[in-house]
Amino acid sequence: xxxxxxxxxxxxxxxxxxxxxxxxxxxxxxxxxxxxxxxxxxxxxxxxxxxxxxxxxxxxxxxxxxxxxxxxxxxxxxxxxxxxxxxxxxxxxxxxxxxxxxxxxxxxxxxxxxxxxxxxxxxxxxxxxxxxxxxxxxxxxxxxxxxxxxxxxxxxxxxxxxxxxxxxxxxxxxxxxxxxxxxxxxxxxxxxxxxxxxxxxxxxxxxxxxxxxxxxxxxxxxxxxxxxxxxxxxxxxxxxxxxxxxxxxxxxxxxxxxxxxxxxxxxxxxxxxxxxxxxxxxxxxxxxxxxxxxxxxxxxxxxxxxxxxxxxxxxxxxxxxxxxxxxxxxxxxxxxxxxxxxxxxxxxxxxxxxxxxxxxxxxxxxxxxxxxxxxxxxxxxxxxxxxxxxxxxxxxx
Numbered sequence: 001x002x003x004x005x006x007x008x009x010x011x012x013x014x015x016x017x018x019x020x021x022x023x024x025x026x027x028x029x030x031x032x033x034x035x036x037x038x039x040x041x042x043x044x045x046x047x048x049x050x051x052x053x054x055x056x057x058x059x060x061x062x063x064x065x066x067x068x069x070x071x072x073x074x075x076x077x078x079x080x081x082x083x084x085x086x087x088x089x090x091x092x093x094x095x096x097x098x099x100x101x102x103x104x105x106x107x108x109x110x111x112x113x114x115x116x117x118x119x120x121x122x123x124x125x126x127x128x129x130x131x132x133x134x135x136x137x138x139x140x141x142x143x144x145x146x147x148x149x150x151x152x153x154x155x156x157x158x159x160x161x162x163x164x165x166x167x168x169x170x171x172x173x174x175x176x177x178x179x180x181x182x183x184x185x186x187x188x189x190x191x192x193x194x195x196x197x198x199x200x201x202x203x204x205x206x207x208x209x210x211x212x213x214x215x216x217x218x219x220x221x222x223x224x225x226x227x228x229x230x231x232x233x234x235x236x237x238x239x240x241x242x243x244x245x246x247x248x249x250x251x252x253x254x255x256x257x258x259x260x261x262x263x264x265x266x267x268x269x270x271x272x273x274x275x276x277x278x279x280x281x282x283x284x285x286x287x288x289x290x291x292x293x294x295x296x297x298x299x300x301x302x303x304x305x306x307x308x309x310x311x312x313x314x315x316x317x318x319x320x321x322x323x324x325x326x327x328x329x330x331x332x333x334x335x336x337x338x339x340x341x342x343x344x345x346x347x348x349x350x351x352x353x354x355x356x357x358x359x360x361x362x363x364x365x366x367x368x369x370x371x372x373x374x375x376x377x378x379x380x381x382x383x384x385x386x387x388x389x390x391x392x393x394x395x396x397x
Contacts, residue, residue, distance in 0.1 A: 028090030030199025031101055032143030035172050037067035038103035040150045041083035045074050046105050047158040057150055059202035070100055080106045089204050095183045100175040105168050112167040114148045121177020127190025129332025131374045138196040139172055172197055201237050213263040219255045220267050226252050231273050233257040233264040235280030238376045243279040262293025265359040272363045279370040282379055283330030289351035302330040314342040345371050345380025353382040362387045
């Protein structure tokens with residue numbers, strides 16, 4: 001388990017950190033953070049002969065949690081080293097809570113870099129439309145980057161010099177991961193054989209529905225009390241960064257809405273601000289465009305048939321619309337349309353904006369929407385529209 005970290009400094013009056021503190025729920029750690037800790041410990045033992053326990057890592061936002069090792073094994077002659085960390089999901093009802101995440105590290109010839117391998121319980125990508133190529137282990141880009149950076153630091157610490165990089169194979173496995181994965185969307189997405197190693201911040205945000213919705217309301221209250229006329233509801237930390245970069249909003253104007261788009265819209269309907277920006281991943285906001293107010297994968301799914309109808313509206317022929325309807329993921333549908341010059345991202349953003357205005361029911365709030373991809377690139381935008389403008393409600397519903 002990782003050592004507990006403070007949930008907030010108490011300095012912020014509003015914004016994401018204040019929302020997190022307000023819930024009173026305990027953070028957890030992603031499978032990506034656990035894999036980073038395990039691989040760092042294993043490589044340290046491979047080079048130095050001893051496992052650090054606990055092992056401390058640095059997360060993308062600067063937090064430095066420490067993880068106790070649940071298992072460790074150094075092969076004779078230091079040909080390989082394995083370390084494992086038990087995932088602690090905090091107060092989040094995560095199916096991977098308590099799973100043992102292992103990393104086995106083996107040296108490779110100089111210049112090989114870090115090569116990732118799917119061990120038992122970690123899936124392999126078999127269909128396009130995900131942020132990894134077909135055939136790759138399901139270790140997502142941010143966890144890969146975290147591991148590469150930490151392994152390079154270990155290489156430098158053990159005499160590799162300032163510019164040293166690690167030349168190793170990293171095999172990530174999760175005990176009982178294939179069984180756990182049956183409770184996830186991995187099989188439907190074509191990730192076969194186990195779980196994905198996930199996480200963009202390293203932290204699992206606990207989602208008690210009632211506590212999180214209450215924190216959204218308190219975030220709106222704080223923003224209004226501070227005189228903020230423009231707030232942004234964001235689905236996560238990446239979309240929050242995009243909203244800040246585009247609109248230069250202060251922290252107390254940021255609402256971490258997570259999957260609860262409806263909670264943001266309904267509360268702002270009763271407590272208006274002049275402008276609301278909604279920023280999030282393309283797939284999540286396509287659910288909002290289709291009329292879903294709860295964007296969680298367990299309660300709403302991306303409707304590719306709906307995306308196909310939007311694509312037709314944007315000029316797609318029947319062949320392209322059919323391909324969109326059969327796409328593996330929302331991202332794959334977006335890529336198909338982008339290649340054909342069909343602005344599916346903008347269409348989703350505009351329809352999500354109009355659905356939001358319908359929920360606001362004439363409240364004096366102008367809404368704009370920004371869709372991003374997993375890397376934080378803007379893939380669709382809809383300019384502000386207020387209650388006096390026409391076009392509220394999805395034309396497809």
